[in-house]
Amino acid sequence: MQFLSNLIGGVSLGSVYALIALGYTMVYGIARMLNFAHGDVIMVGAYIVFFTFCSGGMHPLLAILIAMAACTLLGVTIERVAYRPLREAPSLAVLITAIGVSYLLQNGALLLWSANPRAFTSVVSVSPISLFGGQLTIPGNTVINVAVCLVIMVGLTLFVNHTTPGHAMQAVSEDRGAAQLMGINVNATISLTFAIGSALAAVAGALLCSSYPMLQPTTGAMPGIKAFTAAVFGGIGSIPGALLGGILLGVIENLSKAYISTQVSDAIVFLVLIVILLIKPTGLLGKRRVVKV
């Protein structure tokens, strides 16, 4: 029973990683860049939900919608100001810029909202599910997290495969130059990607802090890195891969905490990642791409 409980804890943590990883993978799959600031956009989203819902008393759905709108604006602005000028630059330059934006957001939040932690009230009011006569409880948050993850994954897959902007994204992802020649507005498509990724970040922020209530300017950093790992684990660029990678990472992390050591669980997580990448360099569900020169 304890094993099941640890497993469910892992799924709960993993679903949060997966939510964040979906944003990473989306941006990577289409814009071919790692948006390291993604974790910090999540933090901003969580703060906005905190001020509108937790201390402002708004309806949670309205609060999340406001946060989504604000994060979309933030994400598109970041892309326009910091990433677009570097579209033709080497990927290393873009990577460094992304890390810079990440620090900018963290320190901006420190200035604006101070380092004092805040306690988040859960936006989810689903009562826990009790199984086996109360021996096993599944927190309401876990159920909602997994459900939201699945809905978003299915939604994103449908959007990318069955809509015109989705087809444009696929085209940009495959060959930016050719897509442009075919009359696709590459900049607008990448902006749209960032808009969607950042809106997802707001949802992820609200759910992250609903499960784990301490909110600080550094809240997004560690889950952001873990989620990036999850995205690579599942095959970066692959939408179902992000979900699979996130959940697996959460489960591995929790089980190694429970059965090996709480002190080295992070090391084990990264070790598993290294092993997977050695065996399958594209990640679990990643597609091998042949880059023609």
Added chain:
Amino acid sequence: MKKFISLALAGAMALSLAACGATGTSEPAANNGAASTPAASAPAASDGAATGTLNIGGIGPLTGGVAVYGLATKQGAEIAVEEINALGGLQLELDFKDDTGVAETAVNAYNTLKDSADVIYGCTTTDPCINVANETFNDRFFQLTPSASSTAVTEGRDNVFQMCFTDPNQGASAADYVKNNALGENIGIIYNNADAYSTGLRDAFVARAAEIGLNVVAEQAFPDDNTPDFTAQINALAAANVDLLFMPIYYTPAYNIVNAAQAQGFNPKYFGCDGMDGILDIDGMNPELVEGLMLMTPFNASATDAATTSFVEKYQAAYGSLPNQFAADGYDAMWALYDAANAAGIDADNMSHEDICEALIATFTSGDFSVDGLTGSGMTWSAKGEISKDPVAVRIENGVYVTM
């Protein structure tokens, strides 16, 4: 593309490592030379009251991430200075410099202060304090820190004294307190294994628990104060039937832990240390989660004795907020300096800082010198500079501290 991903991964790992490094305050074994014994030739306590103006150089973070602590030590001290100066007699002059919580800045602040100061008050946090203590030891300045609690601060330096408990001292006291008050049968511990403060307390608690026969049944760790998820740790603690959870950690992870424990139906008694102080000040916190939580803190702002109420009133009038234990430590530190200067008969205007240093060391360690303050009564100091005072535990009831 493969290469790029591995490059990015390396970057991610470096970032996560850097994040770990930031939380683990590693203390250099700072000890340059054997400690000199307290000067026996220093003037012994005389009944002659001190005269003149004692210039106190204060150092602590007034800006930056830990500014809340530095501001408290400065403001608490200022309240005491005002009271002391109103008495006539020895006057105190506090010149407080910002170190932003950074060691290099603290040493720069010290270099600015040392031309005018007679004694050094600070630093607020451990790392800067160790670095400044190295300088004051060589330059022979008397140094009293309100709140730097590591033993590395005073080790090998006869001139540095602490107003707060040392970490090991507090861990051992916590074990004694739990045992003497029969607070729990099956003790569990959860601590941050990357943080010197947390591991220091945990080690001392475990060692003391073994000596006095406390039954520690489970120990769990976490690597980072930003760790969000504690499901596995709580499952393990619950499986071991822990009825009292000792938490030598800061209040931020502690709040996540009590929240997760409640969600998993695990409801032990909680016992924290001074790092837990502040949990009631979290914006938006749910007081029900921490109802009944106990912590060791030297100061309780809602205590009703005359000294505390008077201090709290003055502090609120001057700064508009409730004082915390750092403010109380600062207040006590000024009174300790004042009492010691009087006991040693310091002539602040005519004595050099070296002479003042030796005289104060002799007084602080003399055995019959004790201070009654907000954070304890009958406080004395060992030759190592560590304070001895009775630990006080409080319990949270209806969202306020109640002294146990």
